[in-house]
Amino acid sequence: MLTNPLTKNIGEPGIVTTLEHYLENGGYRGWRKALHMAPDEIIQTVQDAGVRGRGGAGFNTGLKWSFVPRGKDAPPTRYLVCNADEMEPGTFKDRLLMEHDPHLLLEGMAIAAFAIGARRAYIFIRGEYHLAAARLETAIEEARGENLIGTHITGSDFQLDFHVHRSAGNYICGEETALINALEGQRAIPRAKPPFPQVSGLWGKPTVVNNVETLCNIPHLIELGVDWYKKLGRGEDGGTKIFGASGRVKNPGAWELPMGTPIREILEQHAGGMQDGLKLRAYLPGGGSTDFLGPDQLDLPMDYDAVGKAGSRMGTGTITVLDDHTCPVGLVLNLTRFFARESCGWCTPCRDGLPWAVKLLMRIECGEAQPEDLELLREQARRMGPGNTFCALAPGAAAPILSALKLFEQDFNDHITRGCCPYDQERQHIPLAV
Amino acid sequence: MSSTIAADTIEVMEQQDTGPRSAGRSLNAEEKRDIDREFSHYEDRGSVALEALRVVQKHRGWISDDTLYAIADYLGVSPTQLESIATCYQLIFRQPVGEEVILLCKSSSCWIMGCEKLQRHLEQQLGIRPGQTTPDGLFTLLETPCLGDCDKAPVMLVGEEMHRHLSADKLDEFIQEKKKHHADQSAD
Numbered sequence: 001m002l003t004n005p006l007t008k009n010i011g012e013p014g015i016v017t018t019l020e021h022y023l024e025n026g027g028y029r030g031w032r033k034a035l036h037m038a039p040d041e042i043i044q045t046v047q048d049a050g051v052r053g054r055g056g057a058g059f060n061t062g063l064k065w066s067f068v069p070r071g072k073d074a075p076p077t078r079y080l081v082c083n084a085d086e087m088e089p090g091t092f093k094d095r096l097l098m099e100h101d102p103h104l105l106l107e108g109m110a111i112a113a114f115a116i117g118a119r120r121a122y123i124f125i126r127g128e129y130h131l132a133a134a135r136l137e138t139a140i141e142e143a144r145g146e147n148l149i150g151t152h153i154t155g156s157d158f159q160l161d162f163h164v165h166r167s168a169g170n171y172i173c174g175e176e177t178a179l180i181n182a183l184e185g186q187r188a189i190p191r192a193k194p195p196f197p198q199v200s201g202l203w204g205k206p207t208v209v210n211n212v213e214t215l216c217n218i219p220h221l222i223e224l225g226v227d228w229y230k231k232l233g234r235g236e237d238g239g240t241k242i243f244g245a246s247g248r249v250k251n252p253g254a255w256e257l258p259m260g261t262p263i264r265e266i267l268e269q270h271a272g273g274m275q276d277g278l279k280l281r282a283y284l285p286g287g288g289s290t291d292f293l294g295p296d297q298l299d300l301p302m303d304y305d306a307v308g309k310a311g312s313r314m315g316t317g318t319i320t321v322l323d324d325h326t327c328p329v330g331l332v333l334n335l336t337r338f339f340a341r342e343s344c345g346w347c348t349p350c351r352d353g354l355p356w357a358v359k360l361l362m363r364i365e366c367g368e369a370q371p372e373d374l375e376l377l378r379e380q381a382r383r384m385g386p387g388n389t390f391c392a393l394a395p396g397a398a399a400p401i402l403s404a405l406k407l408f409e410q411d412f413n414d415h416i417t418r419g420c421c422p423y424d425q426e427r428q429h430i431p432l433a434v
Numbered sequence: 435m436s437s438t439i440a441a442d443t444i445e446v447m448e449q450q451d452t453g454p455r456s457a458g459r460s461l462n463a464e465e466k467r468d469i470d471r472e473f474s475h476y477e478d479r480g481s482v483a484l485e486a487l488r489v490v491q492k493h494r495g496w497i498s499d500d501t502l503y504a505i506a507d508y509l510g511v512s513p514t515q516l517e518s519i520a521t522c523y524q525l526i527f528r529q530p531v532g533e534e535v536i537l538l539c540k541s542s543s544c545w546i547m548g549c550e551k552l553q554r555h556l557e558q559q560l561g562i563r564p565g566q567t568t569p570d571g572l573f574t575l576l577e578t579p580c581l582g583d584c585d586k587a588p589v590m591l592v593g594e595e596m597h598r599h600l601s602a603d604k605l606d607e608f609i610q611e612k613k614k615h616h617a618d619q620s621a622d
Contacts, residue, residue: 089541089580127488127525128537128581130594163475168484168523171579185481185511187518203477246543246584253585288542288580318584320542334545338579344522 003232005220006213006240007256010100016135019142022103028148030219034111035156040070042115042222049221049229050238054093055083055174055211056286056315057392058304067198068116068206078206080118081183082109082215084125084132085167085174089288089338090320093242094212096254098125098132101216102139108215110149110160111222116208119159124179127168136164171342175391176209177201178344189344190391213242235260237303245271247321248278254318260306264298266319278323282407286315288335289396291403292322312403327423328408329415332400333361339397350394353384357401364412367420374412378405459500461508465490469508480511483519487526496527524578532567532574534612537591541580547587553577555602559609572616573609 002008009017009025022028034042047062068078082105086094098105105123113121125133140162144150149160170188172178177191180202201207217239221229230238237259243266244254250272257266263285267273274280282292285302291312293300300306307314322331340354360377363369381401384394405412414422461469472485486505491497497505497520506513520526527535538556540549557563560573567574583589586598597608 086582087580090543090584091580092582092584095582126582127523128578128591165475165485166488168488168525169578170523182484183476183481185476185478185483185519187522244585246587247546252587284542320546320584322546326546331542331545334540335542338541342579 001228001231002220002224003258004240004256005224005232006097006104006216006242007101009104010096014099016099017101017103019103019139019146022101026223027103028107028219030222031107031110031148032155034114034222035153035158037222039115039117042111045222045226046115046218049226051214051217051221051229052237052304053211054213054217054241054317056088056289056313058314061210061214061217064198064210065112065116065208067196068208069199070117074117075205076117077203078116078118079202079208080109080113080116080121081176081179081202081207081209082121082123082212083174083176083179083209084123084129084212085171085179086129086212087126087171087174088316089335090246090284091244091287091316091318092246093244093254093316093318095129095132096242097212097216098129099135102132102136103143104216104219105136105212106139106143106149106162108218109162111218112208112210112215113160114158116206118208119161121160121162122183122202123162123164124173124183125164125166126173127166133164133166140164171338172344172391172393175393178391179209180207187344189346192390233259233303235301235303236305241302241317243270243302244318245321246318247283248275248323248326249273249321250275257302260301260303262298263300263302263319266302267298267321271319271321274321274323278325281322281324281326281328283322284315284320284400285312286317286319288320288338289313289392289399290315291399292328292407293403294407312399325424327365327421328404328411329361329365330421330423332404333358333365335400336361336397339393343393347389347391347394349384349388350397353380353394354397356380357384357397361401364415365421367415367418369416371413371416373416374405377401381405459504461490461504462493465493466508468492469505479509480515483509483511483516484523484526487516487520487523491526496530502528524576530567530571532572533616534572534592535574535576537576537578537581538564539579539581539583539587539589539591540577541584543580543584544588549588549600552588552600552602552605555605559606572613 043062043065051061052058109121147154151159167173173182173188175190178188182188197207232239239259240256241259242254243257246252255270280295282294284290285307293312297310300310304314336357340358343350343354345351357380381398384398386395468489469486472482503513506516564575564577581589588600590597
């Protein structure tokens with residue numbers, strides 16, 4: 001049984017899978033099969049398999065596709081957009097997939113576009129991913145050359161074209177409605193929902209936005225079926241997932257593993273445990289906008305519900321490890337600075353709240369805070385929480401702050417009572433230039 | 435960008451901008467052709483705003499006010515609309531930048547792996563703060579959000595090239611190499 005559908009073509013690091021190699025390994029079989037299926041049948045398959053969005057939100061992909069209006073009265077123009085704006089701190093999984101096996105993504109996109117009836121598909125890729133963008137453009141040319149996509153798709157009258165849209169460095173573009181604004185040539189700020197993009201998205205037309213890894217799940221699912229897909233997972237969720245680890249572990253990296261692989265297994269077997277002399281202090285399960293979890297939570301299976309029940313989110317599934325020689329307040333300050341910088345400025349709790357949180361954290365980190373500042377920070381973070389803003393940036397930013405205040409209470413207090421940061425001074429934050 | 439460029443640095447850069455890169459308030463044929471190529475991918479002219487900014491920046495190095503007006507004119511959008519797009523992307527430069535723009539990753543994994551120390555080192559070696567350009571116009575230093583290479587942290591991106599597993603020694607080597615490269619080029 002195929003157990004590594006996402007990475008089976010990936011060999012040597014840095015070497016791209018060409019179309020020839022991809023086809024030799026059974027590539028585009030899922031696409032050829034899909035062309036003989038009814039779109040509804042494809043959507044149902046994806047829904048039944050329970051493919052959940054790998055960008056972090058974990059929404060059922062088939063269900064998302066099913067919201068696109070169908071039937072005679074539906075708007076004829078629809079769009080598929082691949083969200084390749086991977087910018088979540090600590091996340092490096094989509095880069096791996098796009099640089100090494102671009103055709104897998106294209107095949108997944110072709111199937112998705114066919115299912116929702118989109119004749120044009122965009123890959124919205126962050127501007128810093130030069131190699132991935134170039135390799136995708138080459139792959140598109142290759143696929144067009146073989147009539148796998150384009151205006152003369154072999155064995156079908158369906159027409160489909162791809163375009164790689166290179167962004168230019170803006171975190172909020174990862175939010176799907178901000179991404180749509182950006183693609184339209186507007187300033188990248190989120191839109192109010194409803195209407196949801198599936199009904200009225202890009203240029204007012206039905207639009208589905210899916211993450212790179214999500215789309216890479218589709219080809220083999222269509223080829224091999226729901227039962228195969230579900231069996232891949234070790235827990236509630238089916239399929240595999242690119243999990244990763246960074247920070248001061250022995251062997252940082254990314255690996256395709258069954259959904260539901262215990263976190264301990266990822267960190268100890270695959271990441272090789274902590275570097276010598278260091279202990280694991282805490283970890284962010286899936287990027288900068290997930291809550292910290294402590295070492296008592298290592299036996300959690302990495303799936304959406306289990307990590308959710310433990311008080312965090314699986315997010316992107318790439319784990320950031322905090323060791324016992326690194327200042328947790330410093331790390332939270334680092335994350336909060338990032339979110340403050342990347343706030344688009346539309347909602348007040350985010351635009352104004354984040355810089356205040358940075359100021360408070362800076363004061364704490366430098367040992368200049370008063371004990372009551374901790375409550376002020378907690379209050380500030382709560383105001384950025386869910387329900388107060390149009391998108392998830394501010395609630396995401398609040399997650400590491402609020403969880404850190406609980407998990408590292410002693411460290412926060414130590415900074416205040418000692419009047420300085422008790423950790424390694426070399427890592428002290430550099431104040432921003434005025 | 436919260437950082438500033440020293441007035442004399444801007445002066446140096448603006449003087450350089452009077453060279454062949456600068457085309458003033460209108461776009462040249464090559465720039466227009468490069469923008470035209472993008473239209474077919476989008477539904478309306480205004481949608482290529484970012485592509486147009488990028489294309490012209492490739493030719494001119496950065497987007498001056500005059501350049502911004504010229505692009506807005508060509509696309510048929512208002513300059514303020516275009517400015518609102520230009521300023522939301524870190525890779526669109528509304529100030530002159532050096533030949534080598536160093537994007538030092540400052541995100542969580544790189545921070546854990548010591549990027550603040552590397553930033554201090556770069557600042558000392560180059561004599562600039564983030565957002566500034568060296569007086570010789572060679573280097574610009576910018577802090578950047580996660581570059582998505584966290585298992586090889588600390589990292590930076592210069593041009594299209596990723597530099598991984600950075601150390602102070604590697605940074606010194608990089609600076610020397612680039613200085614030599616540009617000295618050789620200007621000698622030719």
